[in-house]
Amino acid sequence: MDAFPRRTRTDSSASDMAAMPVLSPLQVQDLFTARLDEICAHFEEWGFPLAVEGQLGDVAPNAYKKYYQLPLVDPQLGTSISLEATKLVLAAADVRAGDHVRVTGCLRARHLRGQVALRFEVLTVEPHDPGRQKVDRAERSLLDVLRGLSWQFQPYPDRRDARLLLIHSASSSALVSEDFLQALGGGWRSERIRALPVAMTDPHRIADAIGTCREDIIVLIRGGGDVSDFTVFEHPLVLEALSNCVAHRVLGV
The missing domain is CATH 3.40.50.960 (Lumazine/riboflavin synthase)
Structure with missing residues (x-):
């Protein structure tokens, strides 16, 4: 999509340029904002869903019905995108931070304070490999336990009457x-x-x-x-x- 038509200096004559309206900086900002809104609106026309695989990241709890910036990370490259997912969808799929998942959703755009950011509206979530998910959770749980334990080396007793x-x-x-x-x-x-x-x-x-x-x-x-x-x-x-x-x-x- 081309939000701004391409023009050359020869497209406009001197008289046309003289007749141009003079805008204030605020009006220029408003014009730019309007064009960004147009760009974001075009993503709503992109109706077909996408399927993405990655590892769910962690997000701070909130009182809303959905998470707006739930990370989905590529474990190999470290690249991540932010998901918009309802808590009901996540609960139904029984997935949590650290799980490798397959997410189906729609690509959208968000305009906030002069910036356009990627949005990904989640429709469905499912474990990428349920068997592997169970093993991964057990391993993470065990590591969490080990990290919380105190450790101290107990030497072998150097005496004859040890019990x-x-x-x-x-x-x-x-x-x-x-x-x-x-x-x-x-x-x-x-x-x-x-x-x-x-x-x-x-x-x-x-x-x-x-x-x-x-x-x-x-x-x-x-x-x-x-x-x-x-x-x-x-x-x-x-x-x-x-x-x-x-x-x-x-x-x-």
Whole structure:
């Protein structure tokens, strides 16, 4: 679209230029504003929607029914556009900041204080990959937990009478504790080891068991199993209990 026709100096004669109206600076600003309004109005005629993929950014909460500057970022290039999306559309799609989404909407323009800015009115939002979205959310949640934990290195005790807490599966078929003690090769006497069987699928019980540690070394050990069986060790309660434990920590999973 060409808002301003192209002209050359030869298009107008001297008499025509002499007859031109003389405008004030305010009138020039008003003229420019009117032409910008015309440009923005033309975008309303562009009726067909566009589909865009990117990562939703974060935006400050507001009391309105929609977000007017919700960032949609290209994770590779860092380029972003601002979305205008109702909160109902976002809630229905179950998407949030950090999710990779596919957005369908219409390209518009906004005129504000002499500036024309891109607008993108959102019609629909959907997760780009629902399976990947679930994994990404879990990873972000875990990182948030880890960032909030205190950390301190607990050195291995350098003395002969050190004591050890061994937390292992309470399953009757588990031979983890026996295998562990055999692997020590007799280097530890049984009276210096407290074995504590725990349900290894319950993060609350694991965290409680860790919290009972008054020994110098804590060993949390589990045998084989499905990958999903080990997510319990990423539970915030378990991570916090390990972070607060003052014993030297050994995990064998």
